[in-house]
Amino acid sequence: xxxxxxxxxxxxxxxxxxxxxxxxxxxxxxxxxxxxxxxxxxxxxxxxxxxxxxxxxxxxxxxxxxxxxxxxxxxxxxxxxxxxxxxxxxxxxxxxxxxxxxxxxxx
Amino acid sequence: xxxxxxxxxxxxxxxxxxxxxxxxxxxxxxxxxxxxxxxxxxxxxxxxxxxxxxxxxxxxxxxxxxxxxxxxxxxxxxxxxxxxxxxxxxxxxxxxxxxxxxxxxxxxxxxxxxxxxxxxxxx
Numbered sequence: 506x507x508x509x510x511x512x513x514x515x516x517x518x519x520x521x522x523x524x525x526x527x528x529x530x531x532x533x534x535x536x537x538x539x540x541x542x543x544x545x546x547x548x549x550x551x552x553x554x555x556x557x558x559x560x561x562x563x564x565x566x567x568x569x570x571x572x573x574x575x576x577x578x579x580x581x582x583x584x585x586x587x588x589x590x591x592x593x594x595x596x597x598x599x600x601x602x603x604x605x606x607x608x609x610x611x612x
Numbered sequence: 613x614x615x616x617x618x619x620x621x622x623x624x625x626x627x628x629x630x631x632x633x634x635x636x637x638x639x640x641x642x643x644x645x646x647x648x649x650x651x652x653x654x655x656x657x658x659x660x661x662x663x664x665x666x667x668x669x670x671x672x673x674x675x676x677x678x679x680x681x682x683x684x685x686x687x688x689x690x691x692x693x694x695x696x697x698x699x700x701x702x703x704x705x706x707x708x709x710x711x712x713x714x715x716x717x718x719x720x721x722x723x724x725x726x727x728x729x730x731x732x733x734x735x
Contacts, residue, residue, distance in 0.1 A: 506674075538721035540657075547707060547728055548657065553721035591657050595719045599671045601647065601659035 507596040509604035516610045517582045525577040525607045527592030535594045537575035539568060542606075543588045551590075552577060579609075587611045614638035616708050616726035623732045629696040632729045634708030641689035642666035645711035647722060648682065648693045650704040660706075663691060666714050698733045705730050 509529045517523035527537060537555050540548035550559050552568035555575065565580045575594075579586055592604040619633040634646065647662040661672035663682040670682045676695070683692045691708060705728040712720040 536718065536720075540722070547725040548709075548722075549725070550721050550723050553723070559723060593657075593721070599719075600673065601649075601662075603649075603657040603659065606656045 507594075507600075507602050509592055509594065509602055511590075511592060511604040511607045513605070514608045514610065516612055517579075519584060519611055520581055523579040523582045523586070523609055523611075525579075525590050525592075525609065527575045527577070527604045528573050529575075529594065529602075530573060532573050532575055532594065533571045535570075537568070537570050538593045539566075539575075539577045540591045540593065541586075541588045542591065548591065582609075582611055584611050614710075614724050616710065616724055618706075618708060618726040618729045621730040621732070623734070624698050626699055626733060626735055628698050628733075629694060630698060630731050631692055631694040632706050632708075632731070634691045634693070634726050636689045636691070636710070639710075642686060643714055645714060646682075646684075646691045647709050647711045648680075649707045649709055649722075651707070651728075652701070652704040655704075658704075660693070662711060664714055665691060695731075698731075700733050703731065703733045 539552040541551045542548045551562050551566050555570040556568045567578045569576050589606045591606045596602050617635045622630050624630050642665045645662050648660040663670045665684040681694045707728050708726040709722040710724040
């Protein structure tokens with residue numbers, strides 16, 4: 506079965522750029538979405554179709570996807586961005602796969 | 613506004629079944645797939661399956677085949693997820709989440725999520 510791999514944790518200083526990677530076999534051939542989840546809350550979609558932002562998501566969130574790796578980038582990271590981030594793709598047109606999640610710490 | 617409202621927390625014994633509901637509002641219910649995703653305490657997200665409320669077709673993750681059943685009620689814009697033969701490992705928060713427009717050739721992301729329903733399985 507298809508697998509997505511994320512680093513368990515990423516740290517960033519306030520105002521700096523954070524990058525969260527998500528790797529999978531030929532992931533660049535698929536669409537990847539990203540979700541932000543804060544403690545005790547439901548996930549929120551922050552990036553879809555590799556690089557598109559839903560309305561209401563700040564411009565500092567961006568995404569890319571090529572080769573075997575998709576990347577979520579947060580520019581000018583703020584304390585409020587501290588959360589878990591999950592990547593997601595489709596194994597086939599009918600089967601959903603999530604990455605294991607990355608805890609972003611802003612310190 | 614577009615929202616999904618789920619039923620309340622459940623406590624079940626091993627071997628029992630649980631049925632969680634998800635009521636949609638603010639959009640045309642039958643036009644979008646509905647998915648179910650669960651999250652065990654301190655763990656990641658795990659996809660369980662989806663349903664097309666317009667036609668009733670379902671797709672289940674292999675891990676849950678034979679134990680999960682998705683159903684829908686168009687009159688109340690509600691989707692139901694029933695999980696049987698519960699074991700302690702099924703203790704998790706269960707989410708419904710809206711997927712793609714039915715008929716889209718490219719499966720899309722999950723843009724709206726319910727508030728989650730905690731299911732606790734313990735003897």
